[in-house]
Amino acid sequence: MPLSGLDIYKLLPGGQKPPHPKANCKECGFPTCLAFAMKLAAKQAELSACKYVSPEAAARLSDAAAPPIRLITLSANGHKLEVGNETVLHRHEKTFYHPPGLFVRVNDGDGLERVRAVAEQVSRYVVDYVGMPLSLDGLAVAYTSGDPEQYAEAVAAVCKAGKKMLILMAQDVAALRAALAAAAGRTPLIYAATADNWQALAEVAKAARVPLAVRAPDGNLEALANLTAQIAAAGVEDLVLDPGARGFGDSLLALTAIRRLALKQNLRSLGYPVITFPGEGASNSCQEAALAGQHIAKYAGYIVLDHFTPATAYALLVLRTNIYTDPQKPIQVEPGLYPIHNPGPDAPLMVTTNFSITYFSVRNELESSGRPGWLLVADAEGMSVLTAWAAGKFDAERIAKAVKESSAASKVAHRRLIIPGHVAVLMGELEEELPGWTIHVGPREAVDLPGFLKAAW
Amino acid sequence: MPVTIPQTKYAGKVREVTIGATRAEGGTRSRTVTVGGETTLPFLLHEGEMPHPPAVAVEICDRRPADWSPLLYEAWGEAVNDPATWARAAEAAGADLVLLHLTGPVQRADGSTPTAQEARQAVRRVLEATGLPLLVFGPGIADLDNELLVAVAEEAAGERLVLGVCEDKNYRTLVAAALAHGHLVDGRTPMDVNLAKQLMILIRDMGLPLERVLMDPSTGALGYGIEYGYSVMERLRLAALNGDAMTQQPMLVTPGEEAWRLKEAKVGDGGVPAAWGDWAERAITWEVLTATTLLHAGADVVCLRHPASVAEVKAVIARLMAGGKDGK
Ligand code: SF4
Helix, strand or coil, rough: CCCCCCHHHHHHHHCCCCCCCCCCCCCCCCCCHHHHHHHHHHHCHHHHHHCCHHHHHHHHHHHHHHHCCCCEEEECEEEEEEECCCCCCCHHHCCCCCEEEEEEEEEHHHHHHHHHHHHHHHHHCCCCCCCCCCCCCCCEEEECCCCCCHHHHHHHHHHHHCEEEEEECCCCCCHHHHCCCCCCCCEEEEEEEEECHHHHHHHHHHHHCCCEECHHHHCEEEEEEEEEEHHHHHHHHHCCCCCCCCCCCHHHHHHHHHHHHHCCCCCCCHCCEEEEHHHHHHHCCHHHHHHHHHHCCCCCEEEECCCCHHHHHHHHHHHHHHHHHCCCCCCCCCCCCECCCCCCCCEEEEEEEEEHHHHHHHHHHHHHHCCEEEEEEECCCCCHHHHHHHHHCCCCHHHHHHHHHCHHHCCCCEEEECCCCHHHHHHHHHHHCEEEEECEECCCCHHHHHHHHHHCC | CCCCCCCCCCCCCCCCCEEEEEHHCCCCCCEEEEECCCCCCCCCCCCCCCCCEEEEEEEEEEECCCCCHHHHHHHHHHHHHHHHHHHHHHHHCCCCCEEECCCCCCCCCCCCCCEEEEEHHHHHHHHHHHCCCCCEECCEEEEEEEEHHHHHHHHCCCCCEEEECCCCCCCHHHHHHHHHCCCCEECCCCCHHHHHHHHHHHHHHHCCCHHHHHECCCCCCCCCHHHHHHHHHHHHHHHHCCCCCCCCCCCECHHHHHHCCHHHCCCCCCCCCHHHCCCCHHHHHHHHHHHHHHCCCCCEEEEECCCHHHHHHHHHHHHHCCCCCCCC
16 A cells, blocks of 8 residues: 555655654655655655665655555567566556466476477467457466476577566476576576475575475465565565466455455465466366466456367457556557458448447457448547547547548448438538449447348448 | 455445246246446455356257357357257257347348338247246337337236347337336446446436336447447446446346357368468357457346357356365
């Protein structure tokens, strides 16, 4: 929880009882300690500007300034994956900032061929979603062979397969050292320290300057908090939590509790991103996808899948994009002319707004109708048809402009334009703005478009 | 250092709504389904009550719809040609409720307009084929919906059907029909907290008890606006728990209809990018993930289309309802 200006003031020289001799000395550039405190609270000043703060007060202030959920960074070949630093429980309160990393697990014990094949598949996978290329973040390499050399080879093979992030799932120090050497140049996550081995793993993580995951059994958050506090005190501060919950119900409880404790009670020892393994709590790959979906919506930082198939990867990547979209900024689509089903010069021409839902509903109906068509998207500042019309952002002038600025006139042989039923009143005005064109009033709802086209075109 | 699991206590409670009526209650259903009653956010069972698991409604049509995905015809086989057979298949697939969707000219291969008599007959046959409570939705054309659903309401008087969808433009007719013949309504608004509340007020003001109203905030499928519906549902549920009486309705969503009309579900190999993967796997995952994500936002009734999705979603619900003890 950030400190208020008054809380900060109590820690400054002027707020001490009795006041420090330097109270209100103005050396910080502000007239009083209180004024300086207010600026600090508003993050418009740096504490270092005051030379008279006691070390204890400085420690408390910097602690309070740290984000409640620590930002953890993995890297590979110049790419970064940042998770953490979230500030809300529900996306509508502000937004979720750092989408969870999606990983696929491979076991070194399954042999180099298998590891290489999966790593190549995962590394190559990319799917387009509304013009955005989406891909998975990395591979988690589990040490199941018992042979550090084989483990290092597997890690090297994964590194060679692409530029993905790594999670090293091993508790054996020799295996980890060998794997870290094979992954030189990347910042992987080490998984996982437990009550039994944490000293050794903390040492490895510290030497390699990589983050360390910490695991407690069966959703025991107290054990987890005690362990992270010990490890942080030993000098490893980039930590990731595994509360050990694996099912649908216990994962939801544990991840919700961790998020609330970090945000609402400022519990530092649980103020880290969480790693989950939905495959361990699922009976088939569809259940795994559903559980991974829960983890996307409810607070995971890293999600390690056991099954990779393009179909589930596509669905999960899209869900992640949707949930992490800033709710304050409706997604807009690029205005312009969109061909659906390879339309020819006789295909119908329809106009709508660039509000993403409007666009997708219309596009969707056209696509599922199987009919070719030209969809003209006018710049209505990302509003839906009715809202934009009411706000004057989707009037005859704007629609005419969209027609003229697009290549519509050269793409269609006819001169007929279908407008949404909600703006039927624009018909007359539009025919004036677009001489030579006939305006058709389409249905009000996208869902009726296929029926309308069947009957009217 | 002791760590106490935070427990948020809410003053508000979602209303309980019972769908269907047994003989003793004036209908003919072999069982009823009650949803709602929550005093906590979805599945946070350590801090409040969730007395009823969310229910799964399986969508069927009065005749073979012309516009469904080939995968659905494959899954239901001959059943799609007859609503009674289809209803029995839905029950066998694990449905808690049957959603009978009356087809309109757009969904009919011959483009014909259904008559009130046909609608009555279809509802009668489904009621005879299954003992599950029934939801009946019109084709989605306001005037036609009114005509068909008024007839249906009369035909199935006392059955506590859910009539839908009841929107801003037709709520008067549907609410009056529900009032006259002992039914419920599904009140749908387009993804907006205030519009949802307003419709509940309008419905209540006509005299229909809110114990007979489901709130339908509209569903966007995964990739097609799910985040809007998701957040509106989270906001409605938080408002309900914080005591806003006009948001305290169980929520109904239609992930099946939304997911199955997408290209992702309708178009198979060859017509889509290779990165979309296996057709059936993609389509079912799409429906399941849309449904389970909305369950986490507070859905009380999810309407589905594919029998495989029904099994998957029911398994997820069972495990969520087991709270912290749902092991593999
Ligand atoms: S430098 Fe500013 S904050 Fe520090 S003692 Fe002087 S006036 Fe107060």
